Amino acid sequence: MRKTPKSPLGSALSAGGEDGIRPNRSPDDGAHGGGASVRAAGGISQWATVLLFLILVLGGAVFCVCKAPDEISSSERRKLTPFPELSLRRVLSGRFFEDFEHYATDQFPMRDGMRRIKALSRYYVFQRLENNGIYLMDSSAIKREKAYSESTVSKNVELWKRILEKNFPSARVYYSVIPDKAAFGYAPSADFSALVRQLSSRAPRGSAYLPLFLSEESPLLGLEDYYRTDLHWRQEAIHPVAEEIARGMGTRIDSFDAYTVRSAGDFYGAYYGQSALPLPPDSLLLCESNATRNAEVHLLRFDEKGKGIRREKREVYDLEKWDDPDRYSVFLSGPEAAIEIVNPAQIRGKSLVVFRDSFASALVPFLISGYERIVLLDLRYLTGDAVELLEIGEVDDVLFLYSATSLGTIPLR
Amino acid sequence: MVFSGIPFLYYFLPAVLVLYYSVPRAIKNKVLLASGLFFYFYGEQLLVFLMLFTAFWDYSCALLIRSAGSQRRAKLILAAALTVDLGILCYFKYTDFLIESINQLTGAGLPLLKIALPIGISFYTFQSMSYVIDVYRGEVEAQTDPLDYATYLTLFPQLIAGPIVRYSTVAAELRNRTHTIPQFAEGVRRFTIGLSKKILLANVLGEFCSAYAEMPEKTALLAWVYALAYAMQIYFDFSGYSDMAIGLGKLFGFRFLENFRYPFVSKSVTEFWRRWHISLGTWFRDYLYIPLGGNRRHWLLNVLVVWFVTGMWHGAGWTFIFWGLYNGLFLVLEKAAGSAFLRLAPDRFSALSSLRYLYSVPVLAVGFVIFGGEDLGAVIRQLRLMFDLSGGIGLHAEAAYYLRDYAWVFAIAVFASLPLGKTALSRLLSSENGAVRASVSFVAPIATAVLFVLCTAEIVDSSFNPFLYFRF
Numbered sequence: 001m002r003k004t005p006k007s008p009l010g011s012a013l014s015a016g017g018e019d020g021i022r023p024n025r026s027p028d029d030g031a032h033g034g035g036a037s038v039r040a041a042g043g044i045s046q047w048a049t050v051l052l053f054l055i056l057v058l059g060g061a062v063f064c065v066c067k068a069p070d071e072i073s074s075s076e077r078r079k080l081t082p083f084p085e086l087s088l089r090r091v092l093s094g095r096f097f098e099d100f101e102h103y104a105t106d107q108f109p110m111r112d113g114m115r116r117i118k119a120l121s122r123y124y125v126f127q128r129l130e131n132n133g134i135y136l137m138d139s140s141a142i143k144r145e146k147a148y149s150e151s152t153v154s155k156n157v158e159l160w161k162r163i164l165e166k167n168f169p170s171a172r173v174y175y176s177v178i179p180d181k182a183a184f185g186y187a188p189s190a191d192f193s194a195l196v197r198q199l200s201s202r203a204p205r206g207s208a209y210l211p212l213f214l215s216e217e218s219p220l221l222g223l224e225d226y227y228r229t230d231l232h233w234r235q236e237a238i239h240p241v242a243e244e245i246a247r248g249m250g251t252r253i254d255s256f257d258a259y260t261v262r263s264a265g266d267f268y269g270a271y272y273g274q275s276a277l278p279l280p281p282d283s284l285l286l287c288e289s290n291a292t293r294n295a296e297v298h299l300l301r302f303d304e305k306g307k308g309i310r311r312e313k314r315e316v317y318d319l320e321k322w323d324d325p326d327r328y329s330v331f332l333s334g335p336e337a338a339i340e341i342v343n344p345a346q347i348r349g350k351s352l353v354v355f356r357d358s359f360a361s362a363l364v365p366f367l368i369s370g371y372e373r374i375v376l377l378d379l380r381y382l383t384g385d386a387v388e389l390l391e392i393g394e395v396d397d398v399l400f401l402y403s404a405t406s407l408g409t410i411p412l413r
Numbered sequence: 414m415v416f417s418g419i420p421f422l423y424y425f426l427p428a429v430l431v432l433y434y435s436v437p438r439a440i441k442n443k444v445l446l447a448s449g450l451f452f453y454f455y456g457e458q459l460l461v462f463l464m465l466f467t468a469f470w471d472y473s474c475a476l477l478i479r480s481a482g483s484q485r486r487a488k489l490i491l492a493a494a495l496t497v498d499l500g501i502l503c504y505f506k507y508t509d510f511l512i513e514s515i516n517q518l519t520g521a522g523l524p525l526l527k528i529a530l531p532i533g534i535s536f537y538t539f540q541s542m543s544y545v546i547d548v549y550r551g552e553v554e555a556q557t558d559p560l561d562y563a564t565y566l567t568l569f570p571q572l573i574a575g576p577i578v579r580y581s582t583v584a585a586e587l588r589n590r591t592h593t594i595p596q597f598a599e600g601v602r603r604f605t606i607g608l609s610k611k612i613l614l615a616n617v618l619g620e621f622c623s624a625y626a627e628m629p630e631k632t633a634l635l636a637w638v639y640a641l642a643y644a645m646q647i648y649f650d651f652s653g654y655s656d657m658a659i660g661l662g663k664l665f666g667f668r669f670l671e672n673f674r675y676p677f678v679s680k681s682v683t684e685f686w687r688r689w690h691i692s693l694g695t696w697f698r699d700y701l702y703i704p705l706g707g708n709r710r711h712w713l714l715n716v717l718v719v720w721f722v723t724g725m726w727h728g729a730g731w732t733f734i735f736w737g738l739y740n741g742l743f744l745v746l747e748k749a750a751g752s753a754f755l756r757l758a759p760d761r762f763s764a765l766s767s768l769r770y771l772y773s774v775p776v777l778a779v780g781f782v783i784f785g786g787e788d789l790g791a792v793i794r795q796l797r798l799m800f801d802l803s804g805g806i807g808l809h810a811e812a813a814y815y816l817r818d819y820a821w822v823f824a825i826a827v828f829a830s831l832p833l834g835k836t837a838l839s840r841l842l843s844s845e846n847g848a849v850r851a852s853v854s855f856v857a858p859i860a861t862a863v864l865f866v867l868c869t870a871e872i873v874d875s876s877f878n879p880f881l882y883f884r885f
Contacts, residue, residue, distance in 0.1 A: 101419075126613075
């Protein structure tokens, strides 16, 4: 063999590599005290390494192959990848293997347990502040919103304007923004004040901003007003917010004394699954009054041809949704494009249209006592053009009520 | 298929292990060959035939060289072998780069061919070329069994991201190798360390680097933190892969040479390249630098040629060429400064020699910035951030938050990139106290298993898992 010369290009290295750890003197040489026992320990150690590895890898493989695939991950609230379709064309194009990669990862046995191990190691071994973008503060899981998109806000406000001109030209218009939970956390997050400033500078002419949130004189909201394991606010904590909104719109609603609070049960929110930490559940409390009990709630759904409207009767608190992956859906049946609420106790009362996201589901029940008719429209599931097809008619008030995340990151339709 | 994915760890590897250890010794190489072909087919499908062609071509050329009869004829066959090997590599790797460069220079507007780069082509082509050259030089015997040669070239542990294992390293083991519990245990340990480097450090550092890219405000201090984090990401990614390859090799009875030797302890660029991607550095030394004349004649030109080619090998882009020449330049400067440099700050550890880190760390950090830049414009913007102090050197709130978030990861990464742990462990294993050594023996398998489970947990819940050296 050629003798290896030195050169400025690197040289062959005779020493062991960086992880090629060898004792300076082998335990096997018997030079140390207790040589026989140490030799035995070394041998057992090697056997143990091999056996543990084989148990993990071969046992894991048997589990992976034998485990029946799950359809959904309830903790992550998403569908899991099923076994991919097998065909020669998909194998040769590589799509089968790409999908198999997702399948194998999604369907790994004890997936939730593994996710928990990862979360615990990130928080407690690596001392990370975040896992999957979630950090903890006062036992509350908070997701950091990194930035709001100015162009998304602009497009959303332009959509509001078009809808107003076409459908509600004579209504009084109000708008407000609900701060994300992250606005109360310690980590830097997207600039809520800048979002409100941008919104105010572009808002429909004649509309009124209801400056309810983050006001130092009137701190209506705090971190404790949100579920610890979820992004949403707790209904039992936001009656003052509802009162302030109603007052801003010149409407009186029932005081909190009119409500009885009852527990629907334990609630594991979206951040519980995302953080994968063993957080205790929240308690999901419902505020009931005569107004909520007597209200006539209908989901408005387009028929199959997309022209006629089908009305499906529901309750303000839709307990059939309790078994859904997201129990927050008990508030006004969860994500729905259009809902109409009629309060039979308010004859010839005012009418209100709320353009909203899921946060309004917990707040609007408090507004029922102040209106004869409330229509909730969610522009994430309903296009601006479809609003006209609903034939809502004349209304007194229109309220745009969105969380900062929806307004600043989701292009409405 | 990546080593750090569930399909490899819990489907492919266990299946291959069971099959390999179930069959008689005579069939083991066939099992490895079939495994390697499936492993490659999983990622590149029909391009597996390109790799098989390379194997068949170089196998045949080596046999022809052996029976050539004359030196001249052998040289011609060697030239043909290398021309085809390099032709394939250049076609797949550099055609679009060439067209793009012509378009930039002349504005010709030629359409790109959009040729997909086969995974690992740079690695297996260099391995196969070294085999033919070694046969020509008479340094190894030509392999007569085509299946054994194909087994060598398609050996999945080192197939797609190195290290560049020369045929001479494994020739004897291809014929006859032993399988022992100590070697298997060492393989498990080494593989798990590599997997941990990749999953627990490289991927997490990669998340920081991605977060940095999205930060709206960047200061000089933050830009330097990014440069160092990126350097460590690349190191743990690549050296982790090499560790896994070496570990897997041991599981199947092979001993591959080391590819990294704590490069971040280097006090010069020259030393760094003796410790980083050793298999590539030695390949270029033996097959390009020395044939060009080495240190004996026009070494300056030789160094620059080698580093130009090294840059090209890493990627078809001007940033890689620039990066190669940047390294070559510092190697030349260090060689020129020579003994004066060493007198000023000797190699042996001392306060004075430590000063050399003030030179090596920034120079290497800048090198990694060039290496990681999307294009030359991005590289210049990043370098401006690092050296332009007018934007302030402090940290804004978001950057401070990220640094706190990743503080422990940085600390662990720095510790793991230095030989401190290895030294401590070696001392424990060499302790006079038998109880200490027995304790280490007791803890080692448990720690290995825990790390393996932690990595699995990370993989199951992570989406950031690319191998950075795949496309080289």
